[in-house]
Amino acid sequence: MDKKVTIETEYIPLGQFLKLADIIQTGGMAKWFLSEHEVYINGELDQRRGRKLRVGDQVEIPGTGSFEIVGL
Numbered sequence: 001m002d003k004k005v006t007i008e009t010e011y012i013p014l015g016q017f018l019k020l021a022d023i024i025q026t027g028g029m030a031k032w033f034l035s036e037h038e039v040y041i042n043g044e045l046d047q048r049r050g051r052k053l054r055v056g057d058q059v060e061i062p063g064t065g066s067f068e069i070v071g072l
Contacts, residue, residue, distance in 0.1 A: 002068040015049035021067055
């Protein structure tokens, strides 16, 4: 089952999403996390911490969980 992550803006960068979803502790850990873990956005592998996630996007991190971006 997907965990829902709510955003209040049009989009959120992947690095900020990782912090908002409590996957990493600080924004500075994003680069390291993405180099060590596979992250799939809408079924496609993506390692760019600046990747814009929008409402409706699905994020899957094997071993961590599946997430859905939702708006207010």
